[in-house]
Amino acid sequence: MDIRIGIANSPRELSFESNQPPAEVEKTVADALKGDGTHLSLTDIKGTQYIVPIASLGYIEIGNEESRRVGFVL
Numbered sequence: 667m668d669i670r671i672g673i674a675n676s677p678r679e680l681s682f683e684s685n686q687p688p689a690e691v692e693k694t695v696a697d698a699l700k701g702d703g704t705h706l707s708l709t710d711i712k713g714t715q716y717i718v719p720i721a722s723l724g725y726i727e728i729g730n731e732e733s734r735r736v737g738f739v740l
Contacts, residue, residue, distance in 0.1 A: 668729030
């Protein structure tokens, strides 16, 4: 599943793939926003951990596992 995180005051976004199901990622994000924590921590498929300060979150896009289509769609 693809995850894209927009960071405030930054023209680039953080993009990576994760093995976590979408519901689990959504719960992790919601818990981080509700709690007293100061950061959000997610891990990609290679085991790299991404830590983003909650105050800097612009948006989080949770994609699906659908493969990309090749060619023209009519």
